[in-house]
Amino acid sequence: MRDCGVGFVGAGAVADRHARMLNEFPDVGLAAVTDPDEPRRAEFARTWRARPAADLEELLDAGVDAVYVCVPPFGHGRIEEAIAAAGLPMFVEKPLGLDLEVAERVAAVVADARVLTAVGHHWRYAATVRRAHELLADRPVRLVAGAWLDKVPPVPWWSHRDRSGGQAIEQAVHVLDLARLLAGEVVEVHAVAGAPAAGGDVAGATAAALRFADGAVGTLSATCVLGWKQRAGLEVFADGLAITITEDGIAVRADDREPAWEAVDPDDAKRAADRAFVDAVLGRADDVRVPYAEALRTHRLACALARSAEDGEPVHLLEEPNG
Ligand SMILES: NC(=O)c1ccc[n+]([C@@H]2O[C@H](COP(=O)([O-])OP(=O)(O)OC[C@H]3O[C@@H](n4cnc5c(N)ncnc54)[C@H](O)[C@@H]3O)[C@@H](O)[C@H]2O)c1
Structure with missing residues (x-):
């Protein structure tokens, strides 16, 4: 049974690692992926049997239950704001951005939207x-x-x-x-x-x-x-x-x-961070140790x-x- 359909924004190395961990969980499905690098997006979609989405909007329309944001530091900001506007939980890879400006802005947006967040400080x-x-x-x-x-x-x-x-x-x-x-x-x-x-x-x-x-x-x-x-x-x-x-x-x-x-x-902590996020999304547990606001302090x-x-x-x- 797939209880939690996960979407990926960014299909690079760390996205692949999360996909490998999540794929081990019987209650998680890798639902969709978007990345401006089309061959990468296609490869990720093929490997993890996810639907390739042309852009973030299409990914958010694909009926995902949660989103992993796995973009490089320069890519943060509008992505998290759009996910928060869609009311979806998000797992954001560190760092939160290139500098403080974007991260402070996103922190305010996700707090206002009251969406569940986790950051990759595994x-x-x-x-x-x-x-x-x-x-x-x-x-x-x-x-x-x-x-x-x-x-x-x-x-x-x-x-x-x-x-x-x-x-x-x-x-x-x-x-x-x-x-x-x-x-x-x-x-x-x-x-x-x-x-x-x-x-x-x-x-x-x-x-x-x-x-x-x-x-x-x-x-x-x-x-x-x-x-x-x-x-x-x-x-x-x-x-x-x-x-x-x-x-x-x-x-x-x-x-x-x-x-x-x-x-x-080292994989044990990475797997535990993913499991804690999924359990929080599904309302089964409350063990997200680094939500966005805590990662912002770091x-x-x-x-x-x-x-x-x-x-x-x-x-x-x-x-x-x-x-
Ligand atoms: N927590 C950890 O242990 C850990 C480990 C590795 C990487 N990371 C972090 O993950 C982030 C990504 O690292 P990586 O190694 O996967 O990089 P990568 O370059 O392998 O992959 C990043 C992908 O994001 C895509 N991308 C860029 N802008 C995008 C956008 N606007 N929308 C969608 N996709 C976009 C790129 O095309 C690329 O495919 C980095 O910030 C890195 O620090 C964390």
């Missing part, structure tokens, strides 16, 4: 993150050290800031989201960026210092000049406790105990970091108007 569904949360329950975080040390992803838009937003906004945002979850809100960020990586104007390296409202301090290091993914993750330190989290596992060293590494399958931090790197000045993050 790390929050990892068993490792739950474990870290538990370990930190009675020990305040003192220091976080985030890192995204990688290659340039193989998509044509990534190396251009006016297409991707740059590495902090596009990639390291996963780590910033985790830092917020485990150490609380950031009130000040000061970042510096090095020369562009080859082939575009995205900085080849970025380093940032962070001050958290609850007293912790932190760093973020990012580079995209490697030919491989060296490491992406977060180290968290509290009194007598050191935790390292990556998508592949967690290492914990506590008090006088020997360090231990526990591996996880996006504000990533944008503040990018602005600090650009201006060479610290940026103070203010409390949002409605708390």
Whole structure:
């Protein structure tokens, strides 16, 4: 039985990954897909037995129950607004946009429309993150050290800031989201960026210092000049406790105990994020951990970091108007 018919806006790599996960669920059907790249749209439609739609309007008319927005950072805005106007739930891939303007506007529109939203910060569904949360329950975080040390992803838009937003906004945002979850809100960020990586104007390296409202301090290091993914993750330190989290596992060293590494399958968190969204759409559960408004707080931090790197000045993050 197909209870939930999903439409896809964007038929690239991440759409394919979501389709693979959703296809495993017996109560989900991949109903329709639109993408201006016609061969891609056709291929996705053939692979997942979805109806190809010429544009967003046709997709929204196809009777879908929910929409996955899997477009590059420059593509956000009008898509989410149209889905909200149609009253449909949406799963939006990170980042929310190139900058803050579009994301703040969309946040207001989806809040007014009261539609269900989820954003692709799937790390929050990892068993490792739950474990870290538990370990930190009675020990305040003192220091976080985030890192995204990688290659340039193989998509044509990534190396251009006016297409991707740059590495902090596009990639390291996963780590910033985790830092917020485990150490609380950031009130000040000061970042510096090095020369562009080859082939575009995205900085080849970025380093940032962070001050958290609850007293912790932190760093973020990012580079995209490697030919491989060296490491992406977060180290968290509290009194007598050191935790390292990556998508592949967690290492914990506590008090006088020997360090231990526990591996996880990164697909588990991705699958759990998709399942939680579908269950929320079907009214069966309420475990969307990063709705649009929560992702906006992380996006504000990533944008503040990018602005600090650009201006060479610290940026103070203010409390949002409605708390
Ligand atoms: N959460 C995660 O772990 C994760 C992983 C990979 C990618 N992503 C994010 O997903 C987004 C897409 O990444 P990708 O790797 O799939 O990129 P991609 O380039 O492979 O695919 C993007 C697709 O969107 C299409 N597109 C562009 N504008 C569109 C529009 N207005 N309407 C419909 N389709 C449009 C493009 O033609 C392309 O086919 C990025 O923002 C990326 O950061 C998230």
